[in-house]
Structures are given as C-alpha cells and as structure tokens.
Amino acid sequence: MQEKINLAEANITDSESYHFDDLHPPLSTLEAKIESARCLFCYDAPCIDACPTGINIPSFIRKISANNPIGAAKTILQDNILGGSCARVCPTETLCQQACVRNKEPECQPVQIGLLQRYAVDSLAGAPYPFNRKPATHKQIAVVGAGPAGLACAHQLAQQGHTIDLFEAKAKPGGLNEYGIAAYKLIHDYAQQEVDKILAIGGIKLHTNLTLGVDFHLNELQESYDAVFLAIGLANSRQLGLEGENHPQVIDAIEYIEQIRQQNLKMLPTNKTAVVIGGGNTAIDIAVQLKKLGAKEVTVAYRRGREQMGATEKEQYLALLHGIKIIPWVKPVKIITDKKQLLAIEFEHTQLIKGKLQGNGEFLIVPTDFIFKAIGQSLADTAFNPDAPHVKDKKAYIEHEQGKIKILNHYQTSLDKVFAGGDCINPGEDLTVTAVQQGKQAALAIHQFLMAKEGE
Known part of the structure; x- marks a missing residue:
C-alpha cells in the first residue's frame, strides 16, 4: 500500500468552519x-x-x-x-x-x-429493529466481510436460528457504508448505529481486525463451519500503470474518503488543486468532498464521454453545482514531477474507432497539486491462491470469472459449503442495495442447504 498523504505537511490550515452537512435534509x-x-x-x-x-x-x-x-x-x-x-x-x-x-x-x-x-x-430511532430469532438450529456459519452483503446475510441467518461468526478485516463493521461513502451522504455515525441494531438480534458474534488469507484461511473455515459466506468486497484499488504513481501526492480516492470519514478532519486544503481520475460515484464523492474541504480547484477526468460515466446524471450535476470541472474523453499518460513535487498530469484525448477506445495523438497538460485515483477496485485474491502453503488441496481453488468470484446456482461457489455475494462476485453491480439483496438471497440458499443436509 502506498504511503498515505500527511495532511499536516500538505500546507493545510485548521478551520472550525469545516463540516459536512447532510446532502438531503430529512422530511418533516x-x-x-x-x-x-x-x-x-x-x-x-x-x-x-x-x-x-x-x-x-x-x-x-x-x-x-x-x-x-x-x-x-x-x-x-x-x-x-x-x-x-x-x-x-x-x-x-x-x-x-x-x-x-x-x-x-x-x-x-x-x-x-x-x-x-x-x-x-x-421513525424507529432509539428502538430496536423488529425481528426475532427462531429456535436454535445449532448450525454454525462463518460470514467473511461485515459490509452490506455480509450483514444482510448474517441477519437473515440469525433469524433462522443459526449461529454466525462474522469476520471483518477492518476495525469497524459496515464496509463501504462505514469507510467508503461520502461523508455528506451518511453523516456522523449512522452506519455504526445501523450495524448495532442489526447485531442486536443475537446469534451473531463479530470479530474485527481479522483478514482472510492472513489471520485465517478458507480451508480452515470449511473444516470448522457448516457453511461459509464470502462477502469480502473489492479490497484492491486499480492502478494507472504510470511512472510516478507511487508519489505521495498521487492518492487512492477510496483511502482518502476513509480518512475523511474516520478522522473527522477539521482542516482545509486551501489554495490547492486536485485532479480526480475516474467516472464513477467514487470519483464524484471524492471530488465534492475535496471542494467541501476547501480545495481551490477540482477537475474530474474520464476516458469516455459523460454519457458513459458510472456516476448518475444526478451525481454529475452535484459535482457541477460545487464548481467541479468534468473533462471527458481523456486518458492519463504521464505524471509530471520534479522528483519531490507533483507538478501536473498529462492526458491524451480519446475517441471511439470502430467501437474501440483509442488515443488520437492530441495531448492536454493539467497542472495540479494532487491526483486522486478513482478508477475502480479489484478482488484481493491472495486468500484464494492455490499455491499458498496453507492450502492442503491444491485443487481447492475457488473459481474466478472476469476478476471476481464465480458463482454457480444459488450463490454457491466452486468449493463445497462456500457461498459468496456482494461486490466480490460476478455478476455484481457494486451497489449497496444490490449487495443487501444478494446477502439476503444467499442466506436463504444457505439455510436450504443446511436443512437439506439435516434431512439426509
């Protein structure tokens, strides 16, 4: 992982005026x-x-x-x-x-x-969620990942009377709701409040700071639990593949959003400029937050047209309302530095030729103090490496498809007793609501799997 930016060394000044208001005030x-x-x-x-x-x-x-x-x-x-x-x-x-x-x-x-x-x-503020557990089945399930898919799966299984060990690599549960959503969308500690209500159903034991493939392994879970659900998300940020990408002022957007949410920064990057590379909601999230933090100028650069951006029209409009410039049809080709200081980034204009995106030989240099990468995330598949020394059976390798875990019928993977859902599977839409649905459906499939085994 690259070195995180030291905010104190970035010529950032204190300001008590910094805060993130709720994007959409609640209805009366x-x-x-x-x-x-x-x-x-x-x-x-x-x-x-x-x-x-x-x-x-x-x-x-x-x-x-x-x-x-x-x-x-x-x-x-x-x-x-x-x-x-x-x-x-x-x-x-x-x-x-x-x-x-x-x-x-x-x-x-x-x-x-x-x-x-x-x-x-x-309206349920201060009251528990209205759910109860059925009588205990004495079945134990390991759910790996306490994001939306893992939480939805664990809660559904707990309702059925099963016992769940919920493993989370980070210090807090919640996944992207806790670490990766713009601070003006989920303000204060709302994500944690929601998790607390979900866990209150009982039967779910949370284990934090434990990473699959490092602190425990998939084959161990297969041996110790009646079923396993993988909801590990996409932990790795994609890279530009350019020289100078490891410069401390070239930053992963998702990591910076995490710092904003977890550190409650009371600082403003005044008189600083930033270029955000990417066209999805994360790109808009980081761009708007940078403006709210006081950045002088923020530019979002995307390799295709605005119509092809993953960010919705509403999200793009939000960026424009905050004075953010969107430059479509450009791809980054060079990071310009003087060894210590980031100076600019060079883009090549792109166009579609017979359906294929290509550079057209025209270039654009954008001076900037910071570059934020929001070009997507990928599966951290080290936990599934068939050559890892902890894997007893080299054939016990979970199948992948298009860079994600391949699922068969009813969210089952290629491994016995192992199910998967959320952003880590193919297909996946990388939406919170989709992850919740997949976690819920996977839980029903796991319950049926367990009850069928019970009847054998």
Whole structure:
C-alpha cells in the first residue's frame, strides 16, 4: 500500500468552519404526509420491480399517509435490513423513482421514494429493529466481510436460528457504508448505529481486525463451519500503470474518503488543486468532498464521454453545482514531477474507432497539486491462491470469472459449503442495495442447504 498523504505537511490550515452537512435534509412529518399523498398506490407497481430488494413501496408509503411510520419502517426492513442507509445512498433516480408512474407527462416528477423511506426508517430511532430469532438450529456459519452483503446475510441467518461468526478485516463493521461513502451522504455515525441494531438480534458474534488469507484461511473455515459466506468486497484499488504513481501526492480516492470519514478532519486544503481520475460515484464523492474541504480547484477526468460515466446524471450535476470541472474523453499518460513535487498530469484525448477506445495523438497538460485515483477496485485474491502453503488441496481453488468470484446456482461457489455475494462476485453491480439483496438471497440458499443436509 502506498504511503498515505500527511495532511499536516500538505500546507493545510485548521478551520472550525469545516463540516459536512447532510446532502438531503430529512422530511418533516408534514412534508412526508404531503409527499406520500402523491403516490397512486399502483396495483402492479413498477417501482417494486425496480427495487433490487423488492420493497413493497406502495405499502410502506400508504402506511406513512395513514400516520403509521413505524409500520412503514417494518415493511421496508423486512425486505431490506439496511433500508436506512440505502434510502440515503441509493441511486433512486435510476431505480424506483425512475420507474414511478408520476415520472411521466404531465408531471415528470416522481414520488420522492428515497426520502419517504428515510423518513419511515428514521421513525424507529432509539428502538430496536423488529425481528426475532427462531429456535436454535445449532448450525454454525462463518460470514467473511461485515459490509452490506455480509450483514444482510448474517441477519437473515440469525433469524433462522443459526449461529454466525462474522469476520471483518477492518476495525469497524459496515464496509463501504462505514469507510467508503461520502461523508455528506451518511453523516456522523449512522452506519455504526445501523450495524448495532442489526447485531442486536443475537446469534451473531463479530470479530474485527481479522483478514482472510492472513489471520485465517478458507480451508480452515470449511473444516470448522457448516457453511461459509464470502462477502469480502473489492479490497484492491486499480492502478494507472504510470511512472510516478507511487508519489505521495498521487492518492487512492477510496483511502482518502476513509480518512475523511474516520478522522473527522477539521482542516482545509486551501489554495490547492486536485485532479480526480475516474467516472464513477467514487470519483464524484471524492471530488465534492475535496471542494467541501476547501480545495481551490477540482477537475474530474474520464476516458469516455459523460454519457458513459458510472456516476448518475444526478451525481454529475452535484459535482457541477460545487464548481467541479468534468473533462471527458481523456486518458492519463504521464505524471509530471520534479522528483519531490507533483507538478501536473498529462492526458491524451480519446475517441471511439470502430467501437474501440483509442488515443488520437492530441495531448492536454493539467497542472495540479494532487491526483486522486478513482478508477475502480479489484478482488484481493491472495486468500484464494492455490499455491499458498496453507492450502492442503491444491485443487481447492475457488473459481474466478472476469476478476471476481464465480458463482454457480444459488450463490454457491466452486468449493463445497462456500457461498459468496456482494461486490466480490460476478455478476455484481457494486451497489449497496444490490449487495443487501444478494446477502439476503444467499442466506436463504444457505439455510436450504443446511436443512437439506439435516434431512439426509
């Protein structure tokens, strides 16, 4: 891992004015009542089909309109145990709200489902989530990774009466909700509050600071547990492959976002400029946060057009609102330094030729103080190396596909008793809500697997 930037040495000044406001202030009770009244409560609601977790959206909105927000929250959490964070971070504009029938002529304004979902779940503040465990089955499952997929899987299995050991490589559970989401989307310690409620169901024992492939190994889990669920995410940041990439002022965006969330920085990088390379939501997240931290100028550079960016139109608009410049159709080719100081980055303009992205021989130099890489993440597959000395059976190598864990039917991997879900599997959409759904479905598959074994 490259050396993390020393903020104190980056000419950063203290400021008590630094803070991250909530991107979307919550609805008041009156606002929620008015907005819920706009829902047509469709019989064959397209918003349900558009929600990866299948939340009965008309049902929970009807309960809000009937002054029953707690009932609405229960409806949401039955399908999405992380409904509170998903209400805040989901790209609802491309999911449920895009499918809303109100999102057509003459209104072209969908029901604000995300804000209503947040209103409902927040009504449970101070109260435990409404779930109970079934009688103990005496089956033990290892869940590796305490992010959205792992938490959803563990909670679903706990409801069935199973006992779960939940392993997390970092110091805190929550995954990207705790470490990788922009601070203005999940403010304060909301991610931890949500985790605490999930673990309160019982039957889940959390183990932190333990890494698969380092502190314990997959074959050991296979021998010790009735089933294993891998929800290890994508731990490695992709690299540019350019000389000078290890310069301390060339930084992994996801690592810097983690520093912002965990250190509660009260500093401003005044009079500093930054270039963010990438076109996804992480690129926008880091760019907006840099501006909020006081960066003088922030530029997002992407190798394709804005229409192909992974960041939604709403996210791109948010960047523009913060004065961030977006340069499409450029790829980085050279990091320019004077050995100690980062000076600039050179790009080559790109174009599509017969469907293939190519440079066109025209170049652009952008002076900058910092470069942030947000070009995606990849699977840390050292835990699955068949040549590692701890692996007894060299054939016991988990199959991969397109750089991720390959799953067969019902989230089973190529290894006996081992299931997987979330960002680490192929296919995966790298969305919190999708990870929750995969964790939930995998838990049901694991439960059926265990009960079938019981009946043999």
